[in-house]
Amino acid sequence: MNKLHFKVGLFAAASLLLAGAFVVYLLHARGFFEDTFHLQLAAASAEGVAPGVPVVFSGIEIGRVTTLGLNEAGGIIIHATFFERNAKWLKESSTFTLDKPIVGGAKIRVDTPDLDAPALPDNATVLLLTSDISKEIPALVERVKAVLDNVEHLTRKDGEITATLANLQTVTGRMTGEYGMLESILGSPEKARAVTDSLDKTRALISRLDSLALKVDGMAGKADQWLFAPDGVAEQTDASLAQIRLMLNDAQSSLKKADAMMTNAVAISADVKEGTQDIVTLRAEIDDAVSKANALVNKINQMWPFASEPEVELP
Amino acid sequence: MALMAAVAALPDDVARVALELPLRANLSALDNIALIPLYQRHYDTAESIRQAQAMLEQLGYAGIALLRDPDMTPAERFVTQLARALILRRPRLVIDRPGAMLYDEFYPALIRQLAARADMTGTWEIYDFNWNQVLYKQALDSE
Amino acid sequence: MNFLAASIESLGAKVVGWFTVGYAMFAFLAKAGLLLLDPTTWNRATFDVVVKQIYFTAVQILHVFLGYALVISWLIITIILSTARDFGLTAFASEMTIRVLVLELLPFLTALFVALRSGSAINTEVALMQVNNELDALAHCKVPPMQFEFLPRLIGGVFSVVFLAGLAGLLALLMGYLAIYGISTAGFEPYTQTIAKIFDFTILAGLIVKCALFGLAVTLIPVTAGLETPKKLFMVPVSVLRGMMRVFFAIVTIEVVSLALKYV
Numbered sequence: 001m002n003k004l005h006f007k008v009g010l011f012a013a014a015s016l017l018l019a020g021a022f023v024v025y026l027l028h029a030r031g032f033f034e035d036t037f038h039l040q041l042a043a044a045s046a047e048g049v050a051p052g053v054p055v056v057f058s059g060i061e062i063g064r065v066t067t068l069g070l071n072e073a074g075g076i077i078i079h080a081t082f083f084e085r086n087a088k089w090l091k092e093s094s095t096f097t098l099d100k101p102i103v104g105g106a107k108i109r110v111d112t113p114d115l116d117a118p119a120l121p122d123n124a125t126v127l128l129l130t131s132d133i134s135k136e137i138p139a140l141v142e143r144v145k146a147v148l149d150n151v152e153h154l155t156r157k158d159g160e161i162t163a164t165l166a167n168l169q170t171v172t173g174r175m176t177g178e179y180g181m182l183e184s185i186l187g188s189p190e191k192a193r194a195v196t197d198s199l200d201k202t203r204a205l206i207s208r209l210d211s212l213a214l215k216v217d218g219m220a221g222k223a224d225q226w227l228f229a230p231d232g233v234a235e236q237t238d239a240s241l242a243q244i245r246l247m248l249n250d251a252q253s254s255l256k257k258a259d260a261m262m263t264n265a266v267a268i269s270a271d272v273k274e275g276t277q278d279i280v281t282l283r284a285e286i287d288d289a290v291s292k293a294n295a296l297v298n299k300i301n302q303m304w305p306f307a308s309e310p311e312v313e314l315p
Numbered sequence: 316m317a318l319m320a321a322v323a324a325l326p327d328d329v330a331r332v333a334l335e336l337p338l339r340a341n342l343s344a345l346d347n348i349a350l351i352p353l354y355q356r357h358y359d360t361a362e363s364i365r366q367a368q369a370m371l372e373q374l375g376y377a378g379i380a381l382l383r384d385p386d387m388t389p390a391e392r393f394v395t396q397l398a399r400a401l402i403l404r405r406p407r408l409v410i411d412r413p414g415a416m417l418y419d420e421f422y423p424a425l426i427r428q429l430a431a432r433a434d435m436t437g438t439w440e441i442y443d444f445n446w447n448q449v450l451y452k453q454a455l456d457s458e
Numbered sequence: 459m460n461f462l463a464a465s466i467e468s469l470g471a472k473v474v475g476w477f478t479v480g481y482a483m484f485a486f487l488a489k490a491g492l493l494l495l496d497p498t499t500w501n502r503a504t505f506d507v508v509v510k511q512i513y514f515t516a517v518q519i520l521h522v523f524l525g526y527a528l529v530i531s532w533l534i535i536t537i538i539l540s541t542a543r544d545f546g547l548t549a550f551a552s553e554m555t556i557r558v559l560v561l562e563l564l565p566f567l568t569a570l571f572v573a574l575r576s577g578s579a580i581n582t583e584v585a586l587m588q589v590n591n592e593l594d595a596l597a598h599c600k601v602p603p604m605q606f607e608f609l610p611r612l613i614g615g616v617f618s619v620v621f622l623a624g625l626a627g628l629l630a631l632l633m634g635y636l637a638i639y640g641i642s643t644a645g646f647e648p649y650t651q652t653i654a655k656i657f658d659f660t661i662l663a664g665l666i667v668k669c670a671l672f673g674l675a676v677t678l679i680p681v682t683a684g685l686e687t688p689k690k691l692f693m694v695p696v697s698v699l700r701g702m703m704r705v706f707f708a709i710v711t712i713e714v715v716s717l718a719l720k721y722v
Contacts, residue, residue, distance in 0.1 A: 004509070004510065004513050005509055007513060007517050008509045008512050008513045008517055011512070011516060011517045011520065011621075012512070012621075015621040015624065015625060018624070018625065018628055019621075019624055022624075022628060025650075025653075026653065026654070026657055026662070028650075029650040029651070029653050029654035029657075030654045030657075030658075031654075052655075054655075060647070060648060060651075061648070061651045061655075064655075331598060335591050335594065335595075336591065336594060336595035336598050337590055337591055337592055337595055338592075338595070339587075339592055339595070339596070340586075340587075340590065340592065341583070350596075350599070350601050350606070351599055351601060353503050353606075354503070354601045354602065354605055354606060355599070355600055355601055357498055357501070359501065359502055359503075360501075360502050360503050360506065363503075399599065403599060403600075
């Protein structure tokens with residue numbers, strides 16, 4: 001009838017239609033029409049995680065954290081909800097990593113190396129790694145390798161220690177032989193003590209490496225507990241830990257070898273009450289190796305402060 | 316001034332037509348009149364409009380229905396105000412100083428003519444300055 | 459000492475003035491609210507006046523308003539996007555755009571737009587009605603002006619601001635999508651995720667309530683300011699001036715309070 005009424009009616013109808021469409025779209029976006037898929041993430045610490053933290057796969061958000069809390073045993077349980085359509089990215093081989101970038105909010109990153117792996121069941125419980133540790137593991141492996149190389153370099157067949165010992169033997173042979181009088185000229189109590197000091201330091205290092213190896217063993221044990229399946233999500237972590245364990249054993253045996261040789265050397269030099277220039281060099285090199293190994297041990301201890309923490313109970 | 320105060324103090328059962336009670340400026344004559352049945356007696360729009368139109372026709376001014384206040388002549392404006400007062404159906408009607416509103420008309424004759432057309436049961440009273448009394452006499456004489 | 463006493467007195471006068479204004483406003487609002495509950499209000503005539511008000515407040519300016527919303531949205535989106543790119547924060551650009559534009563800036567600008575256009579007109583009209591005795595005439599006829607003069611304006615204002623802000627917001631969402639992803643459906647999924655993240659239902663309800671309050675402020679305040687006008691023609695501009703100042707402060711207050719509720 002009336003043009004004015006027609007226009008207002010058109011405006012109202014169009015606006016209501018758009019508003020209705022937007023509400024439907026919003027309901028769709030928020031997954032109102034969709035089944036959801038739930039996961040429980042078990043973590044050692046909930047720091048940085050809050051309801052609403054997104055779970056991203058290849059940079060695309062596929063779900064978000066809904067609730068988090070402690071379970072009966074004091075473990076942390078994070079519930080995450082995914083749309084059914086995104087559940088296909090979650091496989092048994094997927095790893096869940098908590099990323100805390102310097103700028104922006106925390107997010108949980110999902111990496112699925114093998115998309116053909118069996119799918120995770122609804123309401124499954126998986127382990128949430130903290131990116132700090134998982135990122136550091138390769139770097140740690142490199143450092144252990146470097147120290148190991150150093151120790152190996154010291155104890156190789158034609159290396160300095162062997163050569164020095166050979167030298168020493170020759171000298172001692174000579175000294176105990178017809179040139180026995182030389183000891184009073186060449187030797188000094190300080191030099192002998194330097195060798196003994198190095199020996200003590202090496203021994204201390206060996207005992208620390210021992211305890212560290214035990215700790216790494218403990219870590220691996222805990223990781224096993226987290227896994228729930230022998231070759232589950234934390235397989236990579238486990239493998240890395242095993243690798244470190246092997247390297248530390250290696251370093252340990254090398255140092256033990258050095259220890260044996262040093263003992264030998266000390267025994268000899270104790271006889272002659274004397275050292276040579278070679279022994280001074282040897283001591284410097286051993287000191288260097290020891291300090292590097294010490295730094296490494298400290299670093300490892302920092303990274304896994306688990307020794308002082310109660311074991312995390314997981315469901 | 317005493318007179319104005321007396322007019323202002325008139326009781327509720329009096330419908331007034333006065334310069335101080337103008338029409339709603341952005342409504343047409345018809346809408347101005349229809350407001351009363353519409354909002355006082357809660358008739359629907361069509362019925363209210365019909366009643367207003369009937370009132371204007373009765374007064375002989377059906378043509379001004381769609382005009383707004385600024386487009387009306389003083390007489391038309393006065394008729395609309397009068398129609399609005401009549402549709403109130405109060406027992407007394409007071410026209411307050413018609414000379415102020417009907418400045419371009421010989422108003423006693425116009426009012427008499429309108430009063431003849433309106434079939435109102437109550438009384439009509441005209442309040443005017445006494446120096447204008449002579450005008451009403453003239454109107455009577457001319458008839 | 460005298461100076462101090464005088465200042466305190468003038469302050470007191472001001473405070474009393476504010477209270478009077480605030481009281482008048484809320485009393486008026488209460489009256490309008492009560493009338494809304496009265497079933498006799500809901501007749502065809504009131505509806506017609508409401509429709510007319512919506513026409514004047516929203517439909518008549520729709521094309522101008524949407525054009526203006528388009529330009530503002532485009533500018534703000536471009537600024538946010540280029541800044542985000544410069545700082546390597548592109549991931550946050552879409553969220554930032556939606557938050558700034560749809561939730562804050564566009565409702566605020568809509569309220570200002572309606573206030574400048576319809577609010578000032580309403581204030582002037584009511585002031586003139588007051589000065590011309592038109593309201594006295596209505597009172598003499600025992601026709602309450604609330605029903606066909608004021609209430610429809612309030613309803614029209616609320617409705618218009620809510621719908622105009624909504625339309626502008628939808629337009630901005632569309633523009634944001636086009637600016638970030640271009641004409642392609644590739645970004646639909648992530649954009650939907652961002653929208654889903656921002657618009658939970660408290661936020662949506664809060665937005666609607668905020669727009670409704672804006673709509674109420676830009677009509678209620680001019681009406682009450684107009685009603686306060688002394689019966690002198692030269693006071694009409696003063697009344698409009700005061701009314702518009704109050705509208706501005708009310709809009710800013712609503713915005714600040716809504717921000718505080720959201721982020722503090």
